[in-house]
Every structure is written in C-alpha cells, then in structure tokens.
Amino acid sequence: MKVQIHVSLKPGVLDPQGRAIHHALDGLGFSGINDVRAGRLIELDVDENVTDEALDEMCRKLLANMVIENYRIERA
C-alpha cells in the first residue's frame, strides 16, 4: 500500500526556500500571497502489515529532522 509522508518546517523556523518561492511568485505578477512554506513529500510503498508505530519511528529516526521539521503520515 502507498503511504505519503508530508514533512514540513515547524512554525517559527525561517524558511529561506519558501521566501525565495514567494519572491518569484510576486515577480510573476501573482498577488495576494501572504506566505510560502516549502516542504517535502515522501511516498512509501509498504506491506499491509507495516504498523503506524513503525511508520512513526521511520519519520522520527530518519525522514524528518525533529529539531526543525514536523511530519504527517497519510495512508492512501
């Protein structure tokens, strides 16, 4: 089964990449953008018996850096 891991920067952590994207969108003439935050999407294809606990551990041990990032696990 497919699992999506959404990794995003914690609120309050400055996001230079998000700011650059914001700047570029402004430059293209799009208006009304208040903020941009860039994150990462990791898709896993796992066996049915892989538990939520195991997925959680994968995130904490490797997929997200808990100092600066949050993660959200979504089973398809």
Add this chain to the structure above:
Amino acid sequence: MAFRSAVITFPGSNCDRDMAVALEHVSGTPALRVWHGDSALPEGLDFIAVPGGFSYGDYLRCGAIASRSPVMRAVIEQAERGVPVLGVCNGFQVLTESGLLPGALMRNAQLNFTCRDVPLRVENSQSLFTSGFEAGQEISLPVAHHDGNYFADEETLDRLEGEGRVAFRYLEAINGSQRGIAGVLNQAGNVLGMMPHPERAIEDVLGGSDGYTLFESAVKSLAEA
C-alpha cells in the same frame, strides 16, 4: 607518542584528503582512512574527523543519510567515551543529524553558496580544539557551503551560550545563523562541529594558518593528557 587519528569518508565526501593531509602535517603521523561502510573504527584512536563534502549527494537533508551509516554508530560510541571528534562543514551537518551536537543546519538565508574567507571570533579558548587561541581572538578561516545556517530553539541557544559551548562566531552575517554561531561544542567538550574549514588554512601559502592552531591545540592537549 604517535597521534592516532582517523578520517571518515562517505560517498560524496570531498574534504577527506585535505583533512588527512592537515592531520599528518600537524601531528607528524599519517591519519587512518575509514570507509563509511565499516562498522568498526581502528582501535585506540586519539582523534576522529568527519570531513566536508556532499555525503550521499545531500539527499533527504545534508548529512542525514551519512549520520545513519554503520561507521557513525561507532563514532557516536567513541564520542561518548570521550574521544575527540571534529566535524567540519558537511561533517558538522552529520554530527547534528546524528544527535551528537544540538541544532540543525539549514539553507543559507540568502540562498547563495558562500565560498570565501570569513572573520571569526574564538568564543571559547578552553576546549581541547581551541586552547591555542586567545579568548576573543579574531581569526580567519574559509567557508564553502550552501547549508550553514545554524538553527536551534531559543532555549537551546541560551544553554549553549551559558555553558560556553559556542566555540566560534561569525563576525559578519554570512548565512543567517542564529546568533552568528559558526561552531559548537557538545556538553563534555570533546565534540566540535563547525562550518568553516580549518583544514584549508594550515599554512600561509594556502592563505592562512589559523586552522593549524586548531589541530595543534588538539595534538598538544592529547600529548599533555
């Protein structure tokens, strides 16, 4: 007594040879070279260096994959036993990712790869890596990085400052680092991570010798121990 040092090489490391040359130049003993897939380190090491570069192509996050490689488990074990560990540039990123040092290194605030000599202030001259400097001494070392923007929460930053664990601070804002932090020590003082490259400044013909002083401090403190 011979100074027994090891330099770890990951796929994508590119400052490992410079690091080994610097260690040999200062200590007079060739550094041992260790491949990332090795699960054990040579016996009786006096010093471990985690060099700069782009381990695993900076995939996932800089230093993230390298910090989970077999040899890093051995490095962590040695660090916990008090063996001096120096991480430079990507090596600093590997040490924060491994949990040996607090904080994280994010993309430079101005988004540019910064490659130039930068002025630094030695904030802690008591550590085994910095005892050859004067407290507050201004030195110059080269940086070459895209992800050197040091981040930690306010509480951690206050603790680092309070415990004298900020080893070096930038004298110019070069990458957005919180409080200008360029190098940090672990609580025991035997692990140092820094973005500037001391191994690229070991003799004046290379543009400076402030890096020499760092390695010399480590060699001397071990000789005295």
